[in-house]
Amino acid sequence: MIRKYLRLIIAGILFLGSIALFVKALVSLGILILFVSGLFVLFHFKNEMNLFAFYFVRKNKFQSASKILGRVKRPEMMIKTQEAYYYFLSGLIESQKQKNSAAEKHFKKALNTGLRMDTDRAMANLNLSGITLSKRNKKLANYYLLEAKKLDKQKMLTAQIREIEGMMKRI
Incomplete structure (x- = not known):
């Protein structure tokens, strides 16, 4: 403390x-x-490790971002918003590595801990929708997709939302 x-x-x-x-x-x-x-x-x-990891995620250098987040030993000791963004970044990295179960766990923990921005919460819900859809759970995927639509007020994720909706129609 x-x-x-x-x-x-x-x-x-x-x-x-x-x-x-x-x-x-x-x-x-x-x-x-x-x-x-x-x-x-x-x-x-603003935790400096999260800032560096955000930089590398934006540059699509997920290996470097993973190394930086690996340096954080106890994320639960961070301030709650920092902890939420730590789990959000970890979820993004795990989803890029195709480790869906770990990514789902991290995204849920980020949402429960409290992401501040609506766009980030929408992105986490959208990723959770894709993960649950890959597990063939259409009802839960639809729930996460509706949450992402509600939170995406600036319409930044409309293309990704349409892509997930198209995948839902095929299942």
Whole structure:
């Protein structure tokens, strides 16, 4: 529990140090220390391993993203949103490796833990729909697909939703 807030404690100490530097008229050094303390606050809310993994997933380098997520020893010690995105990224990587049961487990855990953005929840539901459809469970796949449609307000996943609907008609 203390580890979660260690970054905030360090940021607070650096912030107080930057104020002391401003008082001593060392403005440029004070600004630099203030910037560093801001980075500690940012990394409290955005885990750097998740950020690096997101970067590699966007570049379609799933092997590198898998290595980076493998460095996280205890994701349950993260803040809940960070933990949710850890499981979301793990689910994406596992689905690319064609390990559907592990991917399904990770996507369900990400949804239960609490993904913040509707698009990410829609993407997780869409992947769960595809996984359950591959297991020939049409009713559950339809449920996940309807959830994905509800959450996809910006219509970013319409092509993938139509593809899953086409697969459902064939089964």
